[in-house]
Amino acid sequence: MATELSSKYDPQEVEERWYKLWESRGYFKADPSSNKPPFSVVIPPPNVTGSLHIGHALNNALQDVLVRRQRMLGFDVLWVPGCDHAGIATQNVVERELAKEGKNRDDLGREKFIERVWQWKEESGSTIMRQLRRLGASCDWSYERFTFDEGLSKAVQEVFIRLYEKGLIYQGDYIINWCPRCSTALSDIEAQHKDVDGKLYYVRYPVVGQAGKFVVVATTRPETIPGDVAVCVHPDDERFAALKGARLAMPILGKEIPLIADGYVDRAFGTGALKITPAHDANDFEIGDRFGLERVKIMDPKGIMNELAGPYKGMDRFACRKAIVRDLESAGLLEKVEEYKHAVARCYRCETVVESYLSKQWFVKMKPLAERALAALEKGDTSFQPANWSKVYSDWLKKIRDWCVSRQIWWGHRIPVYYTQDGRPAAARSAEEAAVKLGVPAASLTQDPDVLDTWFSSALWPFSTMGWPESTPELARYYPTSVLVTSWDILFFWVARMSMFGLEVVDQVPFKKVLINSLVADEHGQKMSKSKGNVIDPLTKIDTIGADALRFALLSVETQSRYISLSEERLESARNFTNKIWNAARFMLLNLKGLPATAVARPQGPGLELVDRWILTRLDQAIVDVDQYMEDGVQINHVAATIFDFFWKDLCDWYIEAAKVRLQSEDAAARTRAQEVLAYTLETTLRLLHPLCPFITEEIWQRLPHQGETIMLAPWPAPFASVRDTEALAQFQQVLDVVHAVREIRGEMKVDAKKVVSAILAVPDKATLELLMSQRDLLESFAKMTVSAIAIDIAKPEGAASAVAGAIQVYLPLADLLDLDVERRRLAKEIERLRGLLGALEAKLSNEAFVQRAPVAVVETEKKKIVDYRDSIEKLSQNLQGLGA
RNA sequence: GGGUGGUUAGCUCAGCGGUUAGAGCACCAGUCUUACAAACUGGGGGCCACUGGUUCAAAUCCAGUACCACCCACCA
Numbered sequence: 001m002a003t004e005l006s007s008k009y010d011p012q013e014v015e016e017r018w019y020k021l022w023e024s025r026g027y028f029k030a031d032p033s034s035n036k037p038p039f040s041v042v043i044p045p046p047n048v049t050g051s052l053h054i055g056h057a058l059n060n061a062l063q064d065v066l067v068r069r070q071r072m073l074g075f076d077v078l079w080v081p082g083c084d085h086a087g088i089a090t091q092n093v094v095e096r097e098l099a100k101e102g103k104n105r106d107d108l109g110r111e112k113f114i115e116r117v118w119q120w121k122e123e124s125g126s127t128i129m130r131q132l133r134r135l136g137a138s139c140d141w142s143y144e145r146f147t148f149d150e151g152l153s154k155a156v157q158e159v160f161i162r163l164y165e166k167g168l169i170y171q172g173d174y175i176i177n178w179c180p181r182c183s184t185a186l187s188d189i190e191a192q193h194k195d196v197d198g199k200l201y202y203v204r205y206p207v208v209g210q211a212g213k214f215v216v217v218a219t220t221r222p223e224t225i226p227g228d229v230a231v232c233v234h235p236d237d238e239r240f241a242a243l244k245g246a247r248l249a250m251p252i253l254g255k256e257i258p259l260i261a262d263g264y265v266d267r268a269f270g271t272g273a274l275k276i277t278p279a280h281d282a283n284d285f286e287i288g289d290r291f292g293l294e295r296v297k298i299m300d301p302k303g304i305m306n307e308l309a310g311p312y313k314g315m316d317r318f319a320c321r322k323a324i325v326r327d328l329e330s331a332g333l334l335e336k337v338e339e340y341k342h343a344v345a346r347c348y349r350c351e352t353v354v355e356s357y358l359s360k361q362w363f364v365k366m367k368p369l370a371e372r373a374l375a376a377l378e379k380g381d382t383s384f385q386p387a388n389w390s391k392v393y394s395d396w397l398k399k400i401r402d403w404c405v406s407r408q409i410w411w412g413h414r415i416p417v418y419y420t421q422d423g424r425p426a427a428a429r430s431a432e433e434a435a436v437k438l439g440v441p442a443a444s445l446t447q448d449p450d451v452l453d454t455w456f457s458s459a460l461w462p463f464s465t466m467g468w469p470e471s472t473p474e475l476a477r478y479y480p481t482s483v484l485v486t487s488w489d490i491l492f493f494w495v496a497r498m499s500m501f502g503l504e505v506v507d508q509v510p511f512k513k514v515l516i517n518s519l520v521a522d523e524h525g526q527k528m529s530k531s532k533g534n535v536i537d538p539l540t541k542i543d544t545i546g547a548d549a550l551r552f553a554l555l556s557v558e559t560q561s562r563y564i565s566l567s568e569e570r571l572e573s574a575r576n577f578t579n580k581i582w583n584a585a586r587f588m589l590l591n592l593k594g595l596p597a598t599a600v601a602r603p604q605g606p607g608l609e610l611v612d613r614w615i616l617t618r619l620d621q622a623i624v625d626v627d628q629y630m631e632d633g634v635q636i637n638h639v640a641a642t643i644f645d646f647f648w649k650d651l652c653d654w655y656i657e658a659a660k661v662r663l664q665s666e667d668a669a670a671r672t673r674a675q676e677v678l679a680y681t682l683e684t685t686l687r688l689l690h691p692l693c694p695f696i697t698e699e700i701w702q703r704l705p706h707q708g709e710t711i712m713l714a715p716w717p718a719p720f721a722s723v724r725d726t727e728a729l730a731q732f733q734q735v736l737d738v739v740h741a742v743r744e745i746r747g748e749m750k751v752d753a754k755k756v757v758s759a760i761l762a763v764p765d766k767a768t769l770e771l772l773m774s775q776r777d778l779l780e781s782f783a784k785m786t787v788s789a790i791a792i793d794i795a796k797p798e799g800a801a802s803a804v805a806g807a808i809q810v811y812l813p814l815a816d817l818l819d820l821d822v823e824r825r826r827l828a829k830e831i832e833r834l835r836g837l838l839g840a841l842e843a844k845l846s847n848e849a850f851v852q853r854a855p856v857a858v859v860e861t862e863k864k865k866i867v868d869y870r871d872s873i874e875k876l877s878q879n880l881q882g883l884g885a
Numbered sequence: 886g887g888g889u890g891g892u893u894a895g896c897u898c899a900g901c902g903g904u905u906a907g908a909g910c911a912c913c914a915g916u917c918u919u920a921c922a923a924a925c926u927g928g929g930g931g932c933c934a935c936u937g938g939u940u941c942a943a944a945u946c947c948a949g950u951a952c953c954a955c956c957c958a959c960c961a
Contacts, residue, residue: 005920007921193957217961283960356959392889399957488956523897525954556909562890562956563955564898565898567896569910569911570897570910573923577923580920580924585920587920589920637898641908645908656920740927746926747927752916847942
């Protein structure tokens with residue numbers, strides 16, 4: 001069987017070839033008609049704004065691991081791929097493109113502009129899907145969806161109308177977060193608060209009719225003074241008792257405003273007096289409402305002061321702040337300015353300082369939806385992993401506020417509400433339907449110009465992708481999805497909203513499990529950003545080190561912390577691992593000639609050598625560990641480490657080296673045995689590794705004796721059913737100990753690596769004697785030595801270096817190579833180490849509390865260890881003395 | 886103001902109740918041994934942030950402290 005591998009691993013060629021084959025043969029396809037149990041995942045749809053970044057690579061590698069393993073376990077897997085139209089973000093990107101051409105969106109007009117964005121989407125969307133393929137993502141491409149697809153748009157429209165009719169969507173004038181640059185409303189979570197070093201201005205509001213008297217108000221936003229309609233103090237604040245009912249003059253502009261009192265005011269803050277600007281602050285809006293005050297809007301949607309700002313008309317809000325401060329100062333109305341650290345909200349898409357702005361918007365009433373999501377969490381219908389995210393999630397749901405869903409942009413799902421000439425609204429699937437509802441001709445209606453928050457459609461993703469509102473076989477079979485793999489930064493934006501909308505619309509949670517993955521930072525824990533120049537581009541990496549290596553690097557650092565650090569070193573190490581796999585496989589394939597093409601059964605029986613039994617048992621252990629780490633909290637980094645250690649240390653460093661003796665032997669039976677163990681071990685390990693590194697495992701697997709046409713559909717490895725061969729583990733460990741002991745002496749004594757030394761092994765009993773006799777060839781080849789004698793209680797020759805390997809004594813008569821100083825230091829150091837261990841143990845065992853209370857088994861092993869330590873110290877001391885002082 | 890996570894070898898991290906703690910990279914010494922120098926062999930390197938507590942036993946559990954990150958929040 002066994003065909004050779006090229007001497008150098010070329011991931012590019014291998015990856016491209018296999019992905020095409022897999023896809024064309026339909027291995028990624030779900031089969032709704034199969035009788036296999038279903039397993040479904042929907043991709044967190046990447047935004048069509050650009051290309052795949054390293055975070056996507058991690059997220060999708062993780063999904064692919066789960067999905068590939070489930071397939072191997074015999075599930076009918078559906079992994080739905082797709083992109084998000086990403087409303088504001090994408091519109092911004094295209095507007096920037098236009099700006100390069102010296103144009104803006106108004107130059108094109110709504111229709112042409114949207115056409116332009118679609119053009120962008122076609123390019124960018126296909127780039128992203130191509131990149132996912134390069135990563136190896138085994139999505140079912142026949143289910144590829146886009147949040148702005150016709151079908152998904154229909155779902156959006158339908159959900160809006162249903163919620164509207166249920167009274168869960170309403171329109172109203174409220175203070176919302178407004179981005180003057182994007183010129184649209186934002187939801188609360190789209191305004192991101194960051195502390196800044198600002199200033200607190202103490203402004204004097206002259207009391208009308210009492211010359212020289214002022215009420216001093218502390219504010220961070222003096223530019224909103226023209227919008228003031230009152231100054232408010234606490235009703236019980238003695239300092240203002242005498243001014244009750246007074247009128248104040250707005251600084252600079254002179255407009256008269258009342259002094260009012262409300263319990264909301266914090267007497268301890270500033271001067272205890274708060275200016276009330278209902279159109280530009282959420283709290284002031286509420287207070288204004290309580291007092292029936294006017295709402296004076298002093299800015300336009302771009303953040304430019306309007307005519308109500310009097311002399312400041314036409315100024316940008318920040319220029320206006322400067323101007324007002326200057327004017328206040330020259331008018332003697334600025335009492336003082338304090339440094340003040342406070343939170344300022346910025347647009348999450350463009351970082352512009354967000355304005356609290358009064359405007360008419362559409363809202364979703366969230367409380368009833370959140371309650372259902374909370375109940376589902378409580379019931380365990382959805383669970384989080386790591387589990388502590390469920391607290392973050394539920395805390396947010398508990399204090400949820402209504403969701404502002406209308407956006408004053410063009411790229412998105414148009415709000416399906418139509419108005420009559422006199423402003424009566426109706427939510428409808430078309431103008432015609434609205435016309436019927438409203439009893440007017442369709443032509444007389446105008447549709448709401450706004451579009452929906454992009455996250456509105458994302459919230460429907462798990463069921464809209466499956467064909468809702470139609471009742472499709474996919475919905476019935478794959479909804480709720482099995483697991484959602486996503487990062488915590490979109491827990492509120494996306495995960496929580498999917499839960500709420502899934503329950504509200506389909507009456508079931510959208511996913512049973514949420515697996516939260518880390519965000520990827522650089523090697524110093526810094527967020528990757530273009531400006532810092534620390535971005536690692538996944539595609540460039542795939543080009544250079546291959547997708548498998550990139551995946552392995554990401555997966556081997558993925559933990560349950562919020563950020564993981566990815567460094568060039570880590571990537572290099574993963575690249576080295578794939579290279580090691582390639583070379584080891586290459587060696588094995590070169591040595592498997594003569595094996596049949598059919599899968600090799602697990603070798604067993606008396607023909608097995610100790611080392612064979614050892615590697616097979618280590619393999620079983622690795623499988624058990626991997627399974628546990630896959631199931632038990634998905635500790636994928638441990639999965640990676642387990643396979644890495646098994647493959648490199650056990651298989652390559654020991655087993656392959658050990659097998660070389662037999663592979664070159666004349667004894668055909670012995671050779672075949674070694675070949676069978678190698679083939680079996682490698683084939684099983686490849687299946688174990690396949691979900692993490694799909695390409696290289698397939699490429700090698702194809703050349704090994706195997707069953708089936710692809711490793712993708714080969715069965716997931718199961719540990720061998722019979723009892724663990726713990727005897728082999730223990731015995732082989734003794735062999736390893738002896739090898740280590742000899743190598744250490746050689747290293748310390750600087751024995752020429754090519755020189756074959758001779759060794760004498762003193763063993764404690766007959767069993768050990770027989771064991772070492774049987775492993776003599778192995779010992780000799782591993783330690784570059786000839787074993788001249790193995791005997792019970794043989795004496796140490798003159799001029800020999802010595803070491804203790806468990807109960808075995810190793811003597812190397814090195815003659816003039818022996819450096820007495822080095823030898824003394826070595827032995828003394830080891831004795832010191834053992835004495836330390838012994839001392840601690842003795843203290844422990846002389847502690848009666850320990851002997852009485854600790855489990856008997858623990859006490860017993862400790863007692864045995866004491867004997868062993870004493871024995872070793874004794875031997876080493878003798879050896880040391882034998883060297884003379 | 887509330888909350889979460891972190892603090893272990895020079896760096897990035899693992900270990901989360903039972904020997905005086907491990908890995909990868911980096912470092913030092915040696916080796917091109919015909920699968921692999923992207924490799925092999927050996928070595929050096931850590932009072933596991935601090936302080937208390939629980940326990941026969943603590944890096945590991947609990948409490949507090951310090952520092953670092955992050956999230957949430959309408960106190961101007």
